[in-house]
Amino acid sequence: MTKKSDGALPAGDAQPVALVHGQAASSPPHKPSTRLLAHVDASATPIARTTRNWPVLPSLLVLLPILAIFTWTSVYLHYQLPTPGHALFSPDGQPIFSESHAMKYIKDLASYGDGTPRYRILGTREMVETDDYILDAVRGIRDDVVQRHPDGGMQLEVWHQSGDGSHLFDFMEKAVWKKYFGVTNVIVRLSDGTPASKANAVLVNAHTDSTLPSPGAADDLFGVAVMLEAMRVMGMGDRRLTNSVIFLFNGAEESLQDASHLFITQHPLKDTVKAVINIEACGTDGKEIVFQATSPEMIRALAKTPSPYATVIASEIFQTGLILSDTDFRQFVEYGNLTGLDMALVQNSYRYHTTLDTVDAIESGALQHTGENLIPLLEYLTSPETTMGNSEQSTPILPHAPTSHTIFFSALGGKVFVVYSRATATLVYGIIAALAAVVATDRVDWARYKKAYVLGTGGVLGGLVSAVVGANSVAFLTSVVLRKPMSWFSNEAYPLFLFGPPALLGVVLWQYVFASNRIRSPIATLAQDRAESALLEHASLVGLVVFNSGFTLVGHALGVGSSYLYAIGSVSGLAALLLNDYVLHTKNKGLHLATYVVGQSLPLLIGIEGIIGFLDLFVPLTGRLGAEAPVDFIIATLVGAVGYLTVPMLSPLCHRWGASFTARLAVFLLLVSAFGVGWFTRPSWSPYDAAHPKRLLVLHMENTTTTPSTFNLHVASVDGTPFSDLVETATAGLRAAGSVPEPTIADDLSVDWDIVYPVSQFLTTYRINLPPVSPDYVAPWTDSLKVSVQRSVLNSIKQTRRIELTLEHPGIIWPVMSFTADVVAWDLPKVPERGDVRHHVKSVASYGVTRFPLALTVQLTPEQFAAAQREDQRAKGQRADSSAEDRALASLRIDYSGLDIHGMYPASFQSDDAVEDARRQLARGTKPGMRFFEEFSQRLVDEPVDAMLLSAVAGVAYV
Numbered sequence: 001m002t003k004k005s006d007g008a009l010p011a012g013d014a015q016p017v018a019l020v021h022g023q024a025a026s027s028p029p030h031k032p033s034t035r036l037l038a039h040v041d042a043s044a045t046p047i048a049r050t051t052r053n054w055p056v057l058p059s060l061l062v063l064l065p066i067l068a069i070f071t072w073t074s075v076y077l078h079y080q081l082p083t084p085g086h087a088l089f090s091p092d093g094q095p096i097f098s099e100s101h102a103m104k105y106i107k108d109l110a111s112y113g114d115g116t117p118r119y120r121i122l123g124t125r126e127m128v129e130t131d132d133y134i135l136d137a138v139r140g141i142r143d144d145v146v147q148r149h150p151d152g153g154m155q156l157e158v159w160h161q162s163g164d165g166s167h168l169f170d171f172m173e174k175a176v177w178k179k180y181f182g183v184t185n186v187i188v189r190l191s192d193g194t195p196a197s198k199a200n201a202v203l204v205n206a207h208t209d210s211t212l213p214s215p216g217a218a219d220d221l222f223g224v225a226v227m228l229e230a231m232r233v234m235g236m237g238d239r240r241l242t243n244s245v246i247f248l249f250n251g252a253e254e255s256l257q258d259a260s261h262l263f264i265t266q267h268p269l270k271d272t273v274k275a276v277i278n279i280e281a282c283g284t285d286g287k288e289i290v291f292q293a294t295s296p297e298m299i300r301a302l303a304k305t306p307s308p309y310a311t312v313i314a315s316e317i318f319q320t321g322l323i324l325s326d327t328d329f330r331q332f333v334e335y336g337n338l339t340g341l342d343m344a345l346v347q348n349s350y351r352y353h354t355t356l357d358t359v360d361a362i363e364s365g366a367l368q369h370t371g372e373n374l375i376p377l378l379e380y381l382t383s384p385e386t387t388m389g390n391s392e393q394s395t396p397i398l399p400h401a402p403t404s405h406t407i408f409f410s411a412l413g414g415k416v417f418v419v420y421s422r423a424t425a426t427l428v429y430g431i432i433a434a435l436a437a438v439v440a441t442d443r444v445d446w447a448r449y450k451k452a453y454v455l456g457t458g459g460v461l462g463g464l465v466s467a468v469v470g471a472n473s474v475a476f477l478t479s480v481v482l483r484k485p486m487s488w489f490s491n492e493a494y495p496l497f498l499f500g501p502p503a504l505l506g507v508v509l510w511q512y513v514f515a516s517n518r519i520r521s522p523i524a525t526l527a528q529d530r531a532e533s534a535l536l537e538h539a540s541l542v543g544l545v546v547f548n549s550g551f552t553l554v555g556h557a558l559g560v561g562s563s564y565l566y567a568i569g570s571v572s573g574l575a576a577l578l579l580n581d582y583v584l585h586t587k588n589k590g591l592h593l594a595t596y597v598v599g600q601s602l603p604l605l606i607g608i609e610g611i612i613g614f615l616d617l618f619v620p621l622t623g624r625l626g627a628e629a630p631v632d633f634i635i636a637t638l639v640g641a642v643g644y645l646t647v648p649m650l651s652p653l654c655h656r657w658g659a660s661f662t663a664r665l666a667v668f669l670l671l672v673s674a675f676g677v678g679w680f681t682r683p684s685w686s687p688y689d690a691a692h693p694k695r696l697l698v699l700h701m702e703n704t705t706t707t708p709s710t711f712n713l714h715v716a717s718v719d720g721t722p723f724s725d726l727v728e729t730a731t732a733g734l735r736a737a738g739s740v741p742e743p744t745i746a747d748d749l750s751v752d753w754d755i756v757y758p759v760s761q762f763l764t765t766y767r768i769n770l771p772p773v774s775p776d777y778v779a780p781w782t783d784s785l786k787v788s789v790q791r792s793v794l795n796s797i798k799q800t801r802r803i804e805l806t807l808e809h810p811g812i813i814w815p816v817m818s819f820t821a822d823v824v825a826w827d828l829p830k831v832p833e834r835g836d837v838r839h840h841v842k843s844v845a846s847y848g849v850t851r852f853p854l855a856l857t858v859q860l861t862p863e864q865f866a867a868a869q870r871e872d873q874r875a876k877g878q879r880a881d882s883s884a885e886d887r888a889l890a891s892l893r894i895d896y897s898g899l900d901i902h903g904m905y906p907a908s909f910q911s912d913d914a915v916e917d918a919r920r921q922l923a924r925g926t927k928p929g930m931r932f933f934e935e936f937s938q939r940l941v942d943e944p945v946d947a948m949l950l951s952a953v954a955g956v957a958y959v
């Protein structure tokens with residue numbers, strides 16, 4: 001026996017029973033090596049009592065219920081919503097937010113009297129009616145306000161803005177050039193009537209339009225309703241408004257944020273706006289969450305609300321540009337240089353932009369929550385307290401804050417909101433790190449047990465990587481090997497069941513292979529085994545504290561506000577360690593059971609909410625990320641990484657009952673993982689169901705370049721699961737004789753999907769030839785939908801051609817013109833990229849506006865210019881010949897397409913206006929697209945899909 005193993009035998013009553021661990025089990029017993037045992041010197045860490053920890057089962061019986069309570073609390077508070085209010089006034093006569101009252105606005109605008117959905121697509125009559133409705137509602141509130149404040153101490157002013165403009169919309173590295181004509185805003189200013197109050201305003205924005213194929217009850221009538229109700233509450237209240245509030249009901253967001261652009265670039269009130277609050281919805285349930293808070297003052301304002309739901313992590317994710325902020329907030333930041341809050345309703349985002357976004361789908365209490373938070377925000381920002389506007393300490397414009405300068409996060413469903421400055425963070429993080437260093441030095445004999453404690457510290461990162469690797473292995477197995485991608489899609493929590501166990505398995509295997517096997521003796525006595533377990537258990541906790549403290553400091557030094565997560569990790573680890581070593585004095589026996597409770601308290605209370613919050617947002621989002629996005633790996637990584645942070649005490653737990661326990665735990669997790677894989681890949685399992693559908697975009701396309709028109713169907717999916725079988729069965733019998741669905745690639749040049757460009761960039765699509773129409777079919781577009789040239793001027797010095805053209809598009813909305821040319825100048829805001837570039841110029845317009853003018857100057861090659869000159873002479877009658885070659889060389893090919901205003905299924909079914917209703921009924925019975933969809937939609941009734949069914953028209957012009 002070596003000296004070390006001699007010493008390892010304690011004086012207690014334990015019999016020296018040899019144990020065989022891990023890989024040593026299969027090798028012949030040999031003498032314990034000095035090298036291995038040098039780490040565990042039981043004589044130096046005498047085991048005082050031989051009754052060590054409780055066995056596994058009693059321990060778990062005590063531990064699991066307590067941890068379950070933390071988890072339940074976190075989940076409960078995350079989803080808890082206030083009780084919907086019904087009364088308009090409190091018993092003492094003060095106006096209060098009423099969800100019932102606000103909900104009526106949504107009902108009126110999102111559905112017809114008979115309850116069928118009312119689509120508010122820009123360019124349709126519904127948008128005119130929507131503006132009228134909002135104007136009426138606002139006038140009603142204004143009358144009440146005037147009655148309540150006969151002295152004029154509260155003033156409501158109303159504008160109905162309508163205007164034209166153009167802007168560049170960068171999206172997914174593609175440039176979309178936008179023109180808009182006659183888009184509208186309803187703008188209401190609430191002030192105390194004085195010029196001082198009106199000089200500074202906080203802007204609140206929501207959009208009234210909806211996108212295809214969605215009635216948009218939540219997106220964004222939710223915001224509209226909250227604004228109207230907040231306007232009533234504030235207007236009827238008695239608080240004096242030091243600053244004013246501008247409510248912007250914008251009528252064109254879904255068309256790529258045109259109306260917010262119109263307001264912030266053209267409206268006279270724009271210069272009085274000092275901050276913006278944008279209210280959006282990409283879900284129907286839960287609390288509205290703050291995606292971006294971009295100035296310290298707005299974060300302070302958030303702190304005044306009863307349950308803010310915000311974290312600097314979201315703001316930092318947006319700053320990386322990994323996730324696009326596709327809200328009006330972008331326009332206000334880009335063109336108004338404003339800071340503010342970008343908030344949205346996000347839970348149950350499966351319904352976002354689908355036919356399922358209906359009035360009934362909005363969760364009870366969600367409006368109340370947003371309203372009860374918005375009003376205190378506005379009250380603070382219109383009070384003398386704020387640094388915005390007229391307060392004594394006012395700043396001319398709220399400064400942008402790098403997120404690292406103000407760290408903020410909410411917890412427990414917004415019951416807790418923590419805000420601190422970078423300076424405070426430096427101090428607090430420094431103290432935590434110093435304390436961690438002191439404890440780690442005091443409680444650890446680094447010289448003797450260096451290896452175990454270094455492994456414990458490095459093991460934190462190793463565990464994180466292992467968790468991510470474990471989860472991703474299952475993602476690879478299910479999505480690639482077993483070809484069942486997105487099997488977890490239909491419930492936000494399913495990824496926890498599929499990827500959680502293998503992530504935990506990764507952590508356990510890491511501890512087993514890299515920690516346990518390096519420290520433990522291949523053969524040990526029972527006492528040695530206990531001592532080794534104690535050492536590993538303790539080292540894992542100390543490692544957690546050291547790693548988290550260090551990581552917090554490094555992250556903080558790099559300016560990452562999200563480092564607070566690691567600060568929380570080190571605080572809870574430190575608290576557990578202090579309890580264990582200084583209060584319970586259990587270090588030599590490893591960790592006390594109570595240490596686990598303390599060590600897991602904050603990670604569960606905060607982490608569980610974090611992970612479900614992430615999954616609420618990202619799982620439904622994967623259904624619209626395109627075919628190329630590696631969504632299984634994204635979700636697996638999220639579960640592995642965030643999940644690991646929520647169970648930091650798993651690593652010490654792995655060592656609590658010896659290596660054989662670790663091995664058994666690994667086997668158990670392996671079995672659970674295997675069961676999960678089996679469950680989620682079984683043949684009858686589908687990633688989709690009726691409430692969590694697959695999204696399809698379907699275009700019934702009429703090509704007017706042939707006579708008679710030819711018709712094609714284009715079917716696209718915005719996620720990565722295969723759908724060729726679905727296309728095949730849904731179009732069987734409806735296709736042209738002998739044709740099969742043909743997979744196509746939607747790229748810059750594929751004109752078919754120009755209507756949804758640049759979203760078309762990530763579609764998987766099929767093209768289906770439809771049977772020819774009867775020879776006597778007369779396309780209603782032949783004479784009306786056309787490109788005409790108003791002016792064409794050649795510049796012989798620069799060899800350029802200036803063309804002023806117009807696309808006339810009666811009956812067509814959202815037209816787009818695309819062409820390849822070397823454009824030198826045009827009537828759009830910026831000079832485009834030079835060279836032969838494919839350009840997409842889109843137009844949207846209010847109801848009845850059907851002209852889309854475009855002026856551009858293109859650079860011609862010498863050959864093109866010569867041909868253009870000859871064509872010019874022919875046009876002027878100076879040449880008698882004609883040349884097809886010249887015409888081809890000199891002209892510019894323009895591909896144009898747009899949506900049939902009466903061909904949107906089912907958006908074009910009915911109207912409140914009798915004349916319009918008659919037109920729609922006629923169109924429904926006669927339009928080839930509508931008749932096709934009548935049949936086609938029947939094929940989809942039992943399929944878990946949500947289809948956008950649009951009739952489109954396309955043509956080509958040479959100008």
Ligand SMILES: [Zn+2]
Nearest residue numbers: 219220280281
């Ligand atoms: Zn929206």
